[in-house]
Amino acid sequence: MNEPAPLIHKITRPFRQIIRQESSSGVLLIISTLIALAWANSPLAPSYFGLWETPVSIAIGTEAFTKPLLLWVNDGLMAIFFFAIGLEIKKEVLDGELSSPAQAALPLLAAVGGMLAPVGLFFLLNGNGVGAEGWGIPMATDIAFSIGILALLGSRVPLSMKIFLTAFAIVDDLGAILVITLFYSHEVHLQPLLTSVGVLGFLFLCNYVLSVKRNWVYLVGGLFVWYYMFKSGIHPTIAGVLVAMSVPAHNRMRARRFAGTIEEFLDNFRMEAAEEGGPFIPEEELHRIRHIRRTVRSVQPPLQRLEYQLSDFVAFFVMPLFALANAGIVLRGGPALLGEPLLAHIALALVAGKVSGIFLFSWAGVKLGIATLPPAFRWAHLIGLGLLGGIGFTMALFIANLALQDAALLAQAKLGILIGSAVAGTCGYFLLSATLPKKRPEKG
Numbered sequence: 001m002n003e004p005a006p007l008i009h010k011i012t013r014p015f016r017q018i019i020r021q022e023s024s025s026g027v028l029l030i031i032s033t034l035i036a037l038a039w040a041n042s043p044l045a046p047s048y049f050g051l052w053e054t055p056v057s058i059a060i061g062t063e064a065f066t067k068p069l070l071l072w073v074n075d076g077l078m079a080i081f082f083f084a085i086g087l088e089i090k091k092e093v094l095d096g097e098l099s100s101p102a103q104a105a106l107p108l109l110a111a112v113g114g115m116l117a118p119v120g121l122f123f124l125l126n127g128n129g130v131g132a133e134g135w136g137i138p139m140a141t142d143i144a145f146s147i148g149i150l151a152l153l154g155s156r157v158p159l160s161m162k163i164f165l166t167a168f169a170i171v172d173d174l175g176a177i178l179v180i181t182l183f184y185s186h187e188v189h190l191q192p193l194l195t196s197v198g199v200l201g202f203l204f205l206c207n208y209v210l211s212v213k214r215n216w217v218y219l220v221g222g223l224f225v226w227y228y229m230f231k232s233g234i235h236p237t238i239a240g241v242l243v244a245m246s247v248p249a250h251n252r253m254r255a256r257r258f259a260g261t262i263e264e265f266l267d268n269f270r271m272e273a274a275e276e277g278g279p280f281i282p283e284e285e286l287h288r289i290r291h292i293r294r295t296v297r298s299v300q301p302p303l304q305r306l307e308y309q310l311s312d313f314v315a316f317f318v319m320p321l322f323a324l325a326n327a328g329i330v331l332r333g334g335p336a337l338l339g340e341p342l343l344a345h346i347a348l349a350l351v352a353g354k355v356s357g358i359f360l361f362s363w364a365g366v367k368l369g370i371a372t373l374p375p376a377f378r379w380a381h382l383i384g385l386g387l388l389g390g391i392g393f394t395m396a397l398f399i400a401n402l403a404l405q406d407a408a409l410l411a412q413a414k415l416g417i418l419i420g421s422a423v424a425g426t427c428g429y430f431l432l433s434a435t436l437p438k439k440r441p442e443k444g
Helices: 005-040 045-052 070-097 101-126 143-151 158-182 192-207 215-232 236-248 255-276 283-299 302-326 334-339 341-367 379-388 395-403 407-435
Strands: 056-058 063-068
Touching: 005 045, 005 302, 005 395, 056 070, 056 255, 063 070, 063 283, 063 407, 070 158, 070 215, 070 236, 070 255, 070 341, 070 395, 101 341, 101 395, 143 158, 143 379, 143 395, 143 407, 158 236, 158 379, 192 215, 192 236, 192 283, 192 341, 215 407, 236 334, 341 379, 341 407, 379 407
Parallel strands: none
Antiparallel strands: 056 063
16 A cells, blocks of 8 residues: 555655745745835835836847846846746646646646636726726736745645646646737737747757757757747747747656666776775776766756756746836825726736636536546635635736836736735635644654
């Protein structure tokens, strides 16, 4: 009966690593948000807004590419964020929680409901009124914040719940990416778009035909895809996801051959080190060590290696910097501001729309036999997780910047996102705290 345990641990290890990282990142996001709000509403507010309007240029010869710092964050650094999301999506589709219909059914249904219901509720409340173009804002889920709130409950949370929330948020991100591509891109210019597609096609050729495993090829190519995508009028962050799909997911060397190579090296190394007895490694052994370094790289799939290398940079730099740059809302108007229709509609869609969509689609899937409720799940838990799905924050702020051009409407939308995310996260935490076992039973 104990035999499955190692397999389960192996399957869930990547999710344990994500969960540890995302909870820490969530705390940093909260700190960045509070700093931005305090800074934007203090006597130092001009320095806050002036900082993000600072022109930043990249010049090669006579060609210069100049944009405000805010756009470098939103269009440049967030492309790296979407690249990391793309790597994660590809990995989960190939060999993870989204790799089979049985595994993917429940998070997929939850994500679809969690996108459609908030949009439907927003249209029901707002209609074609002011800010109607912001309909895509409440469909987003911030994985860092949602996992961070769940982590506050500690060991009381079954791993199956954490895996469900992570997988559902990944699908939700994919939906948000499609919406940005289809509905929030500007006028499209054909020539740079074709150039971008051409470079992207070359990257796929490098992977699937030429078997190029060097990550630098895809990173350099990705810069060109991003630049020409930007010139085409399609939002350049989409380039991050598309380039991620071209990164090789298979390694050059299989694990068994790698283990044999390492064992042979260690046997020879121990013998020769014992014979030499000195503090320095012989020249021949230095060459072997370099060979081992290349061998270690060849056993790591390029996709997995890139994801690992980028994870901390995205979680602890890109996302907090994005929050710092975009959460600085000037709170003017007092209580009257809270009565603005757009603010209320976005907040309600995030809270009520998300939880109702996630719960109803999941419930229907289970009742129809399409999906199964994981062990240790109760329907009350699913409602709690649905509320955590209403934490839109970074993704919702990102869509708001694309959807709303009017500064006053954008401020209302951002405040609605913050209020809705805070209410959803607080309610989700207390509901899960009340319904989860007080202490997880120990397994022998």
